[in-house]
Amino acid sequence: VTKIKKVDAWATLFKTFTRLHQKMEDSMKARDLPTLEIYDVLWTLEQATGHKLRFSDLGEKVYISRCHVTRISERLEKSGHIKRVPCEIDRRGVWAQLTSSGLALRKKMWGVYGQLIEEQFSSHLSEEEHRLLIKVLGQVKIEY
Amino acid sequence: VTKIKKVDAWATLFKTFTRLHQKMEDSMKARDLPTLEIYDVLWTLEQATGHKLRFSDLGEKVYISRCHVTRISERLEKSGHIKRVPCEIDRRGVWAQLTSSGLALRKKMWGVYGQLIEEQFSSHLSEEEHRLLIKVLGQVKIEY
């Protein structure tokens, strides 16, 4: 058993993820589809009750800042994939409401994204290895 | 043994890495240090023979585009961390030459970065788990 450097595990994680992610973004763009970040936003809205979330909640779920949520929502509204709806309960807030066009886009994106995950990632791993990854990476809790 | 969804492994990888990375970038910025991408550039130059690489080679090693290399090098030269040296053998090319100030910055960054890797990542994993991650993630070969 040879002694390993712990930092090599981090380096491997860094490089593997970064290149995989880059490759997927490239493939999405090549098909004129939005980024995976946008996919995350659409998917998060779809899962929410009523297909809507307040900007602040949306931002927390997908880990992006307030003004970034505003800017992304701006574009998504322009393209008709969400609608901004004033929040009646708390008039400071704004709902991001997924439209049927937004739902369709999410599904269309999944057609490509899901295939990329299979081809570029899952196909290289056994079921046991999938399980292991979930377990090991799940142990990593970020401390603030 | 419960059946798992393969996509959950990808989702875990995605979220864990993204948040870890974000947290580290925040910590670097909080100490007025450059991004991890810049760290990668400096470290790659330091490892190269003569502490220098042509822009095109540098770009390939750190997986960034030509014009991105130009822009980053522009800033690194302004701050004195690299020098642009015309390539004599092939006059189309330009060397990025690490300066002593650049080397010092790389080391200073490592003081923080190395600690972050330990605190936020390695400390949550056993040695065996480190080894496993390297093996499993190493199997993932990106296809173009």
Place this chain on the structure above:
DNA sequence: GAAGATTGATCGTTCAATCTTT
């Protein structure tokens, strides 16, 4: 005063076009 969201300004990244050398 604090929380939610927006805006103008700034900064960094990316695209397409360009220039030089091979």
Place this chain on the structure above:
DNA sequence: AAAGATTGAACGATCAATCTTC
């Protein structure tokens, strides 16, 4: 013509300041 690098323009992200509502 192709490879290496650069540049202006467009685009996207981020910061600080602002506005409204709680």
